[in-house]
Amino acid sequence: MRVLVVGGGIAGTVTAMALQRAGHEPVVFEARPTGGADAGAFLTVMHNGMDALRAIGADGPVVESSFAALGVELVGPDGATVSTRQFDTGGLAGPRTLTRAACYRALQTEAQRRGIAFEHGRRLVSAVSGEHGVTATFADGATASGAVLIGADGLHSVVRKLIDPAAESPRFTGLTVVYGYTRARGLPAAPGVYRMIRGTRAAFGFTTAPDGATFWFARIPDVERPRAELAAVTPAGWREFAGAAFAGDPLPCAEIIAATGDEVYGGHSYDLPETRRWSTSTMVLAGDSAHAASPAAGQGASMALEDAVVLGICLRDLPDPAAAFAAYEGRRRARVEKLVAASAGQDVGEDRGWLYEHHLDWDCRITP
Numbered sequence: 434m435r436v437l438v439v440g441g442g443i444a445g446t447v448t449a450m451a452l453q454r455a456g457h458e459p460v461v462f463e464a465r466p467t468g469g470a471d472a473g474a475f476l477t478v479m480h481n482g483m484d485a486l487r488a489i490g491a492d493g494p495v496v497e498s499s500f501a502a503l504g505v506e507l508v509g510p511d512g513a514t515v516s517t518r519q520f521d522t523g524g525l526a527g528p529r530t531l532t533r534a535a536c537y538r539a540l541q542t543e544a545q546r547r548g549i550a551f552e553h554g555r556r557l558v559s560a561v562s563g564e565h566g567v568t569a570t571f572a573d574g575a576t577a578s579g580a581v582l583i584g585a586d587g588l589h590s591v592v593r594k595l596i597d598p599a600a601e602s603p604r605f606t607g608l609t610v611v612y613g614y615t616r617a618r619g620l621p622a623a624p625g626v627y628r629m630i631r632g633t634r635a636a637f638g639f640t641t642a643p644d645g646a647t648f649w650f651a652r653i654p655d656v657e658r659p660r661a662e663l664a665a666v667t668p669a670g671w672r673e674f675a676g677a678a679f680a681g682d683p684l685p686c687a688e689i690i691a692a693t694g695d696e697v698y699g700g701h702s703y704d705l706p707e708t709r710r711w712s713t714s715t716m717v718l719a720g721d722s723a724h725a726a727s728p729a730a731g732q733g734a735s736m737a738l739e740d741a742v743v744l745g746i747c748l749r750d751l752p753d754p755a756a757a758f759a760a761y762e763g764r765r766r767a768r769v770e771k772l773v774a775a776s777a778g779q780d781v782g783e784d785r786g787w788l789y790e791h792h793l794d795w796d797c798r799i800t801p
């Protein structure tokens with residue numbers, strides 16, 4: 434069956450690979466004119482996300498573009514280490530850190546290598562369902578038809594509103610997150626480990642890549658500002674904003690921020706605690722479009738990867754799309770809503786086994 438996948442981010446690209454493996458014909462429609470993503474920002478694909486990629490044999494390109502994340506060290510406002518936690522990788526695929534741009538590129542390149550078609554510069558604006566499937570219309574006037582449509586179009590999903598015009602809008606979490614990347618020498622090093630620092634006003638985390646580069650983020654309490662205003666902030670503006678949040682703290686945060694050039698990116702953090710409707714008989718959501726989470730647990734990408742594989746399995750085993758969508762939602766909703774709630778409370782807890790030890794087996798069988 435021909436499947437229209439809207440959004441060529443993490444969920445869309447991997448859903449397309451899973452659908453192809455399931456015997457379907459996916460086509461990916463991505464709004465951006467080219468691949469790539471926000472400069473400066475990075476993410477960690479956790480054990481469960483790597484496991485999902487491994488289920489469809491797509492973990493290799495991410496491993497090649499990333500470095501291992503080995504654990505977390507918590508540091509208090511006075512600079513003293515409060516606790517350390519090694520990621521238990523026994524028997525599991527270990528977590529990997531990479532830039533968002535590298536992650537998108539690795540996945541899209543792999544999907545294209547597998548023969549999946551991508552149409553860039555196609556921003557979905559509407560979709561109409563009929564007897565034989567669904568027809569999508571894009572901002573440039575182009576249209577495309579398929580049996581079903583996957584809404585992998587991220588936080589501000591158009592497909593979510595097409596499925597349910599009364600769908601809740603994303604909720605501002607009260608945090609602005611600034612991400613940076615610097616190759617400056619002489620900074621404190623945290624090789625492969627996330628050093629998480631609680632300042633007096635904001636939280637900071639950084640890790641050092643094998644080549645000596647520093648990846649950092651700052652989570653700063655903030656008021657919500659219009660999107661256009663945020664989009665106009667320059668790298669220097671983000672550096673200043675983030676630096677001010679740690680001014681006076683006896684910690685290396687301000688020093689690392691000041692040593693960063695233009696590879697810095699900021700934005701508000703939003704989440705979606707509950708999306709009432711995930712599907713119609715021809716359209717379904719995957720990834721952030723259904724369940725965006727605040728970044729506290731670092732699980733948004735991994736949950737999107739799990740969605741992609743489960744949706745592929747359900748559409749492989751259940752010929753009726755509505756039944757497949759119901760089976761997919763039944764397997765995903767409770768888990769992702771628990772994650773969104775835990776991330777919102779900034780308290781994912783010490784026992785993260787329920788997150789990390791999740792395993793997907795492509796050869797399982799789903800029955801109606």
Ligand SMILES: Cc1cc2nc3c(=O)[nH]c(=O)nc-3n(C[C@H](O)[C@H](O)[C@H](O)COP(=O)(O)OP(=O)(O)OC[C@H]3O[C@@H](n4cnc5c(N)ncnc54)[C@H](O)[C@@H]3O)c2cc1C
Nearest residue numbers: 440442443444464476477556557587720721731732733734
């Ligand atoms: C700065 C930042 C740092 C993050 N750090 C982490 C982290 O460390 N760990 C983690 O697990 N998660 C992290 N996340 C969250 C993670 O990136 C998301 O959860 C994940 O990308 C979700 O994947 P997705 O495919 O659902 O959405 P996205 O990756 O956002 O992809 C959506 C795609 O849809 C496209 N699109 C949007 N609208 C349309 C349309 N109308 N028509 C066609 N295409 C459209 C977009 O251009 C985009 O390519 C971070 C997020 C941000 C913003």
